[in-house]
Amino acid sequence: MYALQSAAVLEARHLVCLDLVRSATRVDGREHAGLRRRIEVCRRLLLHARARGWDITHVHPRSANQASRPVEGLEPLTTERLVYRTGLSAFSNRPFCEAVKARPEAELILVSLSLSSACLVTALTAHDWGLSVTLPKEAPLGAASDVRGRPRSQETDDAIVAPFVRIAAADELIDARRALRLVVNRTSA
Numbered sequence: 001m002y003a004l005q006s007a008a009v010l011e012a013r014h015l016v017c018l019d020l021v022r023s024a025t026r027v028d029g030r031e032h033a034g035l036r037r038r039i040e041v042c043r044r045l046l047l048h049a050r051a052r053g054w055d056i057t058h059v060h061p062r063s064a065n066q067a068s069r070p071v072e073g074l075e076p077l078t079t080e081r082l083v084y085r086t087g088l089s090a091f092s093n094r095p096f097c098e099a100v101k102a103r104p105e106a107e108l109i110l111v112s113l114s115l116s117s118a119c120l121v122t123a124l125t126a127h128d129w130g131l132s133v134t135l136p137k138e139a140p141l142g143a144a145s146d147v148r149g150r151p152r153s154q155e156t157d158d159a160i161v162a163p164f165v166r167i168a169a170a171d172e173l174i175d176a177r178r179a180l181r182l183v184v185n186r187t188s189a
Contacts, residue, residue: 014099014106015049017042017058018090019118020074035113041138041170042111043073048174050077055106057081057099059090061118071113089121100131107132109173115161127164134166136173 020042049056058076060068062084076082083093090096100108108126110133112119119135126133161167 012103012106013049013052013109014055014057014103015045015109015111016090016122017046017056017074017076018110018112018122019059019061019116020071020111020113021060021068022071023061023068037138038113039071039073041136042071042113045109045111045136045170045173046074049109054109055081055099055103057083057090057096059093059096059122060084062086085118088118089125090118091122091125100126100129104129104131107134109134109136110165111136120161123161123165132166133164134168134173135161136170137167138170 046056056076058070058080060070060082062068068084070076081095081099083090083096085092085096091100100106108131110119110123110126115135123133123135
């Protein structure tokens with residue numbers, strides 16, 4: 001016997017592209033370590049979300065001294081919501097809050113270039129609201145630093161967020177059926 005769920009339940013996801021802007025790609029004038037890999041993961045998730053019809057919101061920082069031009073390949077389409085956060089969290093934008101409240105059953109998938117304070121506060125706020133939150137393992141983790149400016153390890157980042165978010169591989173989010181492969185046993189005749 002198989003338990004089947006409707007596609008609407010399985011696909012109730014809301015991709016939140018948090019601070020995927022050019023100014024977020026540099027720290028102290030240098031490119032983030034592993035940046036190209038994280039951008040590619042974000043791009044794959046964004047393309048998949050578009051193809052599957054997920055809700056998509058691009059959240060950019062609103063600051064006079066911070067350019068919010070999107071990273072190449074991660075630009076919002078005209079049909080996708082683009083909001084500007086005025087505070088630390090994506091929830092500082094009223095239309096974003098309203099969109100999330102309209103579909104509380106949707107799993108929030110937060111993609112960011114690093115586990116920044118904005119990413120952490122957005123995830124914590126979503127958790128406080130009782131929302132399901134997922135961070136792609138390959139995208140946001142491992143790029144931030146501790147209070148002394150030293151790079152944090154993957155294990156430290158996992159320990160910080162694990163109590164209130166799910167951490168999943170991008171491939172798992174893109175298509176769970178990929179893990180299932182048909183094995184054909186060919187015998188020579």
